[in-house]
């Protein structure tokens with residue numbers, strides 16, 4: 214029998230379910246798959262490659278025999294259980310924020326910094342979803358013309374806040390169409406026919422934790438510890454896929470045509486840039502797809518030399534499950 218024993222922690226969640234889809238579609242050899250979640254989901258079943266598998270409650274002894282553990286159950290669960298999985302002999306790829314800024318833990322986007330995996334000590338961190346989408350586009354531009362500064366506004370889907378937030382958007386939208394207004398449950402505000410400039414909690418300097426992640430994680434992945442990254446993160450009434458408006462200041466001139474050619478050739482990206490034909494990246498067209506789409510590429514009006522562009526990508530796929538499975542494939 215070939216292949217690995219793989220565990221998904223948080224299997225019933227939004228990212229967890231995408232792990233099943235991505236693992237089923239990729240070549241990573243899986244001999245046995247074990248699914249873990251909280252006791253709330255224990256006993257439910259999920260299908261993997263035609264086989265119905267039970268969800269088990271996560272416990273201290275869950276990792277015996279597990280060789281690869283894919284975590285997506287929040288930072289508290291990762292802090293408690295990832296070291297246990299490593300002690301039991303597994304390699305952990307963690308989707309939470311628990312270890313991302315730990316200098317001893319690689320923070321990896323395979324198309325950008327695969328070399329960071331060398332010397333890992335059992336835990337590899339998967340970056341924040343908005344950050345993964347952003348660095349895929351920044352990396353080729355940096356290599357060609359040197360990045361000096363980044364200003365980014367995100368348009369983040371409800372599913373970025375998990376399964377319950379996705380449900381809340383649907384229920385609040387249905388209620389709004391009946392002329393009712395549901396109070397928010399999981400999200401900080403109602404999202405139906407609305408948007409709000411808050412993703413995660415506010416920090417003392419007025420930025421949110423999500424905006425901090427975009428700055429600090431981008432610096433770590435690109436190996437540019439002083440890169441200024443000014444982010445404004447907005448939750449929008451989209452079910453799936455984050456979009457981002459990005460303006461970059463460059464060290465050296467790079468015109469829009471050259472940037473288009475570079476981004477079209479870069480791994481993980483898809484160029485969708487034909488405004489005259491109303492073709493530009495949109496969340497609805499990227500849902501369930503692997504690449505991150507870039508478009509609206511133009512010379513900047515504030516930064517010189519600089520570029521302004523737009524991107525959209527499935528944050529559950531490349532922003533979470535796919536990136537983690539690609540890391541596992543490299544390992």
Ligand SMILES: NC(=O)c1ccc[n+]([C@@H]2O[C@H](COP(=O)([O-])OP(=O)(O)OC[C@H]3O[C@@H](n4cnc5c(N)ncnc54)[C@H](OP(=O)(O)O)[C@@H]3O)[C@@H](O)[C@H]2O)c1
Nearest residue numbers: 223225226227228250251254285286287309373375376533
């Ligand atoms: N959503 C995204 O776009 C995205 C992208 C990148 C990274 N992430 C990260 O991935 C993680 C999961 O996010 P999500 O969006 O998938 O959230 P979610 O839909 O709310 O799912 C959370 C999962 O964690 C499980 N869980 C919660 N508490 C647990 C516990 N004490 N023990 C075991 N399992 C527990 C839940 O199980 P039950 O169903 O039994 O409660 C569920 O399977 C978070 O760290 C998040 O920051 C999310």
